[in-house]
Every structure is written in C-alpha cells, then in structure tokens.
Amino acid sequence: MNEHDLDLLHREVDGLTTDAENERLRSLLESDHELRVAHDELQAVKVAFAAFQEKEPPPGLKDAIMRALPEQPPEVVSAPPRSWWAALTDRILTPRPVTLAYAFALGVVVAFAVSTTFIPAGNIDAGDVVGAMGATDPYTNDTPREYPFSSNGVAGSVGVWETDDHFHIAVTWDAEGDIVARITFDERALSVARTENVKPAERLSTSTAPGVVELVGSGSIEHVVSFAKIGSGYVGVQIVIESNGEPVLDMIEAPRLIEPN
Amino acid sequence: MTLTDDHILIERILSGDRSAFAELLDRYQKVVYNVAIGVVGNQLDAEDITQTVFLKVYENLATYNPRYRFFSWLYRIAINESLNAKKRMRQTVELDEEAIRTDSTPEESAVESDLENQIGEALMFLSPENRAIVVLRHYQELSYREIAYIMDLSETKIKARLYSARQMLGRILIKQGLRAEL
Incomplete structure (x- = not known):
C-alpha cells in the first residue's frame, strides 16, 4: 500500500472517486492485504457516520436564547476600535491570560503576492527577494486569500497569506486621491518585520505606531507588510481602507488565538 | 436558504428586529447544537454551548464581514466555543479518558x-x-x-x-x- 492508494481509499470515502478509480481500487483490494485492512477500517467509519442522525435541540433552547438576548440591538460599529483583538477577547472568545511568550526567530521574510491579477509577476521576482532574505518560500504554506474592493472610485484588493513564522498583507489600490490603509494588529502576537513597495509608488508614506501600520498614498500602489509571529495573542489583522474619510473596506482577517505554551 | 437570505436577516437584526434573530435561530440552532455535540460529546454541554454561541453571534454581528459566508463565520464561532468548552472540561475529561485508556482498551470499554x-x-x-x-x-x-x-x-x-x-x-x-x- 502506498500513499497514492491510501489517498484513493479516502477519496472513495468522500465520494470523490471516478468509475475508473473505483474499478482500480477494486483490483488493488484483491491483491493488497494491507490496503484491504485500511479499506475495512474506513468503511467502518463510513457505515458509522451514515447511521448518524442529527439531534433535535431541546424545545426550550430557542426561547432561552431569545430571553437571554440583550435588550438593545447589536451595536453597529461605525469606526472600528483600534484594539479589535481585545474586543474579540472579551466578546467572542474566552479570555486567556498571557503568561508565557515564546520567541520566534525574527528572520525577515519578504513575501509577494501570488495572484497575477493581484501583483503582476513582472513587478517582483520571488526567487530574488526570498533568496536574498534567506527566507523560506511563503508559497509552501497556506494559500493566499484575496479580497478585492471597489467603492467610491477606488479599486484594489487586499491579499493575505501566512507561513509558520510570518503573516503577510499585500495591499493594492489605484486612485487619484489620497487613500489611507490602516492595518491594526495584536502586538502580543505580531511584530512588523518589513514594509515594502512592490511597485514604485508615485506617492506613498508609511508610518508605524504600536499596533498600527498606516499607509497613505495616491496613484497605483502595491505594498506588502510582513509581520513576524512573536508570541501568544491574536494572529490576524484588521484592515480599514478609507477614501476621503469614508471607509471602502473594513475587514478582520483570520483572528486566530495563539495561546501561551 | 441563500447567502442573500442570511444577509437580509442580518441587516434586519442590526436594525433592531429581534424576530429576525428568531428566524436565524430556526435556521442554524440545530446545526450549532449538533456540531457542539460532536465536539464535546454530550447534549447538556452542547445546549450551553449553543446558547453561548448565539449570544456571541448577536453581540458581534456588527463585526461580521459579509465577504464570508455567514454559516462559515457561525461555524467558526461554534467550533471555537466548543473547543474552549472542551478545554475547560479538559481536566475532568482527561481523567475519564485516561481511565479508559489505562483500564481498558477501546474494545473492552465499548x-x-x-x-x-x-x-x-x-x-x-x-x-x-x-x-x-x-x-x-x-x-x-x-x-x-x-x-x-x-x-x-x-x-x-x-x-x-x-x-x-x-x-x-x-x-x-x-x-x-x-x-x-x-
């Protein structure tokens, strides 16, 4: 039994195999005892889950939840609080004391956007940048996520990707007037490792303050901010993009709580 | 139900229409309840978790990013809450599970x-x-x-x-x- 055969077994459990693959699997099962054992195990799982019946919630649960709702409607946040992770700590997830920070090596990784529509390949050479910085290839980990936006005459996108040690945000926009992109983050978990113009900008200023990176600029902008993961807290960012003081994008990306060891 | 349906409900809730939240509960309480049962393994705790999840959904609905599918956001909260609940129970549960592991095999304990x-x-x-x-x-x-x-x-x-x-x-x-x- 090899990995490919095992993958075939699992895909069969998921109902993702083709007729040809099913036929091949039948043939393999006749000749490979180890594979047949694994097959029987997975079939046991399949049979057991097929028997699963969803449970009905207790009859009074809905009423209990409705009674427990606050009187006032959910607060609509017009201006996002800077310390969004603190709000998450208090309101979404159980607070956990930060008792132990662990250190990651702060090797600086320059990352670049992957999507050709996001950052055209001609603008940056991944091999050069990554190799020059002695960093690992950011592609080897999670798939980048891209969030396009278009509002108030501003079009652009935010790309997010992550490696084991770093968290990267790529922001692009094209606008005549000044655009402000404000990235807020949990300083317990992230530290700004590098900010870089991927594309020469006509005018762009970058400023960092505790827990905030702010980009202000006009024209065609492509900028990458890389964070090192430095400890426990929320790995994630809030990104607000404003045009003439009006938000065109307000998003929280991947707020994942890293707990102390 | 569609993405749009969820978003319409959410807009109604944010504008103060509590009955919209009741509709949201009708749609999703069973899902959340069953996810919680699957993670924590018992219906009593799953009931508490379901209640907590929906209260958190209500309180944080304004932070929901409509770029995501609502049910994914909801699942995320439900899984986090279930895992946190499980961690809170961990000491007791681990003792029980340890007892199972050391005193008997899964076969014997079944x-x-x-x-x-x-x-x-x-x-x-x-x-x-x-x-x-x-x-x-x-x-x-x-x-x-x-x-x-x-x-x-x-x-x-x-x-x-x-x-x-x-x-x-x-x-x-x-x-x-x-x-x-x-």
Missing part, C-alpha cells in the same frame, strides 16, 4: 451500543481539534475548503488530519465490533 453511540465513543479518542474536523466533514458535510477556513488551517493540513483521524476511528470501531455489521 458497551453494547448502537452505531451512533459507537462513533460517539470513538470520537472521544481523537484530539478535540481533529474531532472538530471529522464532525465538520462527516456530520456537516462541509468541503475541505470550508473546513480549512473554519479551522484556520490549510486544506493540506485539514486533509492530513482528517485522514489520520479517520483511520484511527476505523481501527477503534472495528475493535468495538463494527466489522460484523459491515
């Missing part, structure tokens, strides 16, 4: 039970995180991509964990005597 109980018992041998992945895949029939978003892991990691968890479950189920029923 009482005469139906398939559902068997899978429920077998699930408890997985880590809470892997249990959550299995529950999302097999109880809720979510795609790897959706599970990856909810668990904040790559699809590759989800797949590896799911494969490993399923094989472990299979071995336990067969030891429990499921082979005769295949």
Whole structure:
C-alpha cells in the first residue's frame, strides 16, 4: 500500500472517486492485504457516520436564547476600535491570560503576492527577494486569500497569506486621491518585520505606531507588510481602507488565538 | 436558504428586529447544537454551548464581514466555543479518558451500543481539534475548503488530519465490533 492508494481509499470515502478509480481500487483490494485492512477500517467509519442522525435541540433552547438576548440591538460599529483583538477577547472568545511568550526567530521574510491579477509577476521576482532574505518560500504554506474592493472610485484588493513564522498583507489600490490603509494588529502576537513597495509608488508614506501600520498614498500602489509571529495573542489583522474619510473596506482577517505554551 | 437570505436577516437584526434573530435561530440552532455535540460529546454541554454561541453571534454581528459566508463565520464561532468548552472540561475529561485508556482498551470499554453511540465513543479518542474536523466533514458535510477556513488551517493540513483521524476511528470501531455489521 502506498500513499497514492491510501489517498484513493479516502477519496472513495468522500465520494470523490471516478468509475475508473473505483474499478482500480477494486483490483488493488484483491491483491493488497494491507490496503484491504485500511479499506475495512474506513468503511467502518463510513457505515458509522451514515447511521448518524442529527439531534433535535431541546424545545426550550430557542426561547432561552431569545430571553437571554440583550435588550438593545447589536451595536453597529461605525469606526472600528483600534484594539479589535481585545474586543474579540472579551466578546467572542474566552479570555486567556498571557503568561508565557515564546520567541520566534525574527528572520525577515519578504513575501509577494501570488495572484497575477493581484501583483503582476513582472513587478517582483520571488526567487530574488526570498533568496536574498534567506527566507523560506511563503508559497509552501497556506494559500493566499484575496479580497478585492471597489467603492467610491477606488479599486484594489487586499491579499493575505501566512507561513509558520510570518503573516503577510499585500495591499493594492489605484486612485487619484489620497487613500489611507490602516492595518491594526495584536502586538502580543505580531511584530512588523518589513514594509515594502512592490511597485514604485508615485506617492506613498508609511508610518508605524504600536499596533498600527498606516499607509497613505495616491496613484497605483502595491505594498506588502510582513509581520513576524512573536508570541501568544491574536494572529490576524484588521484592515480599514478609507477614501476621503469614508471607509471602502473594513475587514478582520483570520483572528486566530495563539495561546501561551 | 441563500447567502442573500442570511444577509437580509442580518441587516434586519442590526436594525433592531429581534424576530429576525428568531428566524436565524430556526435556521442554524440545530446545526450549532449538533456540531457542539460532536465536539464535546454530550447534549447538556452542547445546549450551553449553543446558547453561548448565539449570544456571541448577536453581540458581534456588527463585526461580521459579509465577504464570508455567514454559516462559515457561525461555524467558526461554534467550533471555537466548543473547543474552549472542551478545554475547560479538559481536566475532568482527561481523567475519564485516561481511565479508559489505562483500564481498558477501546474494545473492552465499548458497551453494547448502537452505531451512533459507537462513533460517539470513538470520537472521544481523537484530539478535540481533529474531532472538530471529522464532525465538520462527516456530520456537516462541509468541503475541505470550508473546513480549512473554519479551522484556520490549510486544506493540506485539514486533509492530513482528517485522514489520520479517520483511520484511527476505523481501527477503534472495528475493535468495538463494527466489522460484523459491515
């Protein structure tokens, strides 16, 4: 039994195999005892889950939840609080004391956007940048996520990707007037490792303050901010993009709580 | 129900229409309740978790990003809450599970039970995180991509964990005597 055969077994459990693959699997099962054992195990799982019946919630649960709702409607946040992770700590997830920070090596990784529509390949050479910085290839980990936006005459996108040690945000926009992109983050978990113009900008200023990176600029902008993961807290960012003081994008990306060891 | 339906409901809730939240409960309380059962393994705690999840959804609805599918956001909160609840119970649970592991094999500890109980018992041998992945895949029939978003892991990691968890479950189920029923 090899990995490919095992993958075939699992895909069969998921109902993702083709007729040809099913036929091949039948043939393999006749000749490979180890594979047949694994097959029987997975079939046991399949049979057991097929028997699963969803449970009905207790009859009074809905009423209990409705009674427990606050009187006032959910607060609509017009201006996002800077310390969004603190709000998450208090309101979404159980607070956990930060008792132990662990250190990651702060090797600086320059990352670049992957999507050709996001950052055209001609603008940056991944091999050069990554190799020059002695960093690992950011592609080897999670798939980048891209969030396009278009509002108030501003079009652009935010790309997010992550490696084991770093968290990267790529922001692009094209606008005549000044655009402000404000990235807020949990300083317990992230530290700004590098900010870089991927594309020469006509005018762009970058400023960092505790827990905030702010980009202000006009024209065609492509900028990458890389964070090192430095400890426990929320790995994630809030990104607000404003045009003439009006938000065109307000998003929280991947707020994942890293707990102390 | 569609994405738009959810978003319309959410807008109504944000504008103060409590009846819209009741509709949201009708749509999703069963899902959340069953996810919680799958992770924590009992209906009593699942009831508490479901209530907590929906209160948090209500309180934080303004922070929901409509770029995501609502149910993914909801699942994410439900899984986080279930895992946190499980961690709070960990000391007691681990003692119980340790007792099972040291005093008897899964085969010996399996009482005469139906398939559902068997899978429920077998699930408890997985880590809470892997249990959550299995529950999302097999109880809720979510795609790897959706599970990856909810668990904040790559699809590759989800797949590896799911494969490993399923094989472990299979071995336990067969030891429990499921082979005769295949």
